[in-house]
Amino acid sequence: MPKTIYILNGPNLNLLGKREPEIYGHDTLADVEAQCAAAGAVVGLVIEMMQSNHEGQIVDWIHTARDVAAGIIINPAALTHYSIAVLDALNAFDGPVIEVHISQVHKRESFRHRSYVSLRADAVMAGFGVHGYVLATQHMGHLINDAP
């Protein structure tokens, strides 16, 4: 029986592949969704990809995940750096959480170096481009299927 994982994306990531390709690449979020669906199928995971520009919507999806998702992959985008609400919601989720950043945030402005979400995340990816989502999906398969 395949397990569902949520892949949540925060503010402005709907513009992925449409602006700033020098930082975020040319793939759109739909491209990333297809890549993660393929990677998930290999490890018995069904992915549900969502994006919102609204903090409360992200919090609500994390709450829903408590009942329907075995794990969460999240690129909180700017919410990473200031949202205690997202951190609190993730702290109420029992399964594995992987934080993904497309860019290498530690090479960028100092305000991007702090992550509230990292206080909860079981693993953090940064600087792998959108391939980080695929790597996170593969690792999620390991955490859900193989971890003791």
Ligand code: CA2
């Ligand atoms: O590197 C990442 O994935 C980030 O989470 C992206 C966020 C940024 O605030 C974080 O510091 C690092 C920004 C997402 C905005 O996405 C866009 C994509 C294409 C064009 C414009 C914005």
